[in-house]
Amino acid sequence: MHTGNHWVTISNVNNNPNYFYIYDSLLDIRESTLANIKPTIRQLFSTHFYNCNFFIINNSQQQSNGNDCGLFSLAFAEKLVEKKNPLAFSFKNLRHYFNYCADKLEIGYFAGDHIFPIPSPIISKVNF
Numbered sequence: 181m182h183t184g185n186h187w188v189t190i191s192n193v194n195n196n197p198n199y200f201y202i203y204d205s206l207l208d209i210r211e212s213t214l215a216n217i218k219p220t221i222r223q224l225f226s227t228h229f230y231n232c233n234f235f236i237i238n239n240s241q242q243q244s245n246g247n248d249c250g251l252f253s254l255a256f257a258e259k260l261v262e263k264k265n266p267l268a269f270s271f272k273n274l275r276h277y278f279n280y281c282a283d284k285l286e287i288g289y290f291a292g293d294h295i296f297p298i299p300s301p302i303i304s305k306v307n308f
Contacts, residue, residue: 181217181220181221183213183216183217184213184216186204186206186213186249187249187250187252187253188202188203188204188205188213188217188249188253189202189203189204189252189253189256189257189260189266190202190203190217190221190234191203191256191257191260191266193260193261193263198231198232198233199232199233199235200221200232200233200234200235201234201235201236201237202234202235202236202237202306203237203240203252203253203256203266204236204237204240205240205241205242205243205248205249205252205253205256206242206243206249207236207238207240207242214306221234233305234305234306235304235305235306236304236306237266237267238304239267240252240256240266240267241255241267241269241271243271247275248274248275251274251275251278252271252274255269255271255274
C-alpha cells in the first residue's frame, strides 16, 4: 500500500482473518503515515473494518536509503505468498536482482535466500 510517499506491506495472509500486519522497511509508521493509509484501509475492509486488528511489525528488515521501499514491500509480499517468514530474506541484493529481472524480462524468486537466524516478529498494536 502506498502511504503518500512510501510503500508498506499490509497482510493477513496465514493469520487470523481479522488480524492485519504492517511491514515497513523504514519503520515510518507514525501518526501521519497511519492517517494517510487509514481511509484506504477503511474502504478496503469496509464491511468488517471495526472487527479488524492492525499490528506493526517492529523488526522488519530496514532499507538503507530512501529509494527501496517498493522493493522491500515486494519482498515482504513474496515471502508471505510463499508461506515463508517475511522477516527472512536477503536484502543486500534486492536492487541488483530487480534490475536483472527488468533487463531480462523474467522474474524468479525475488527476495533471495533466507538469512539466519530467522527472527520472530516483534509487534505493536495500532489503534485506528
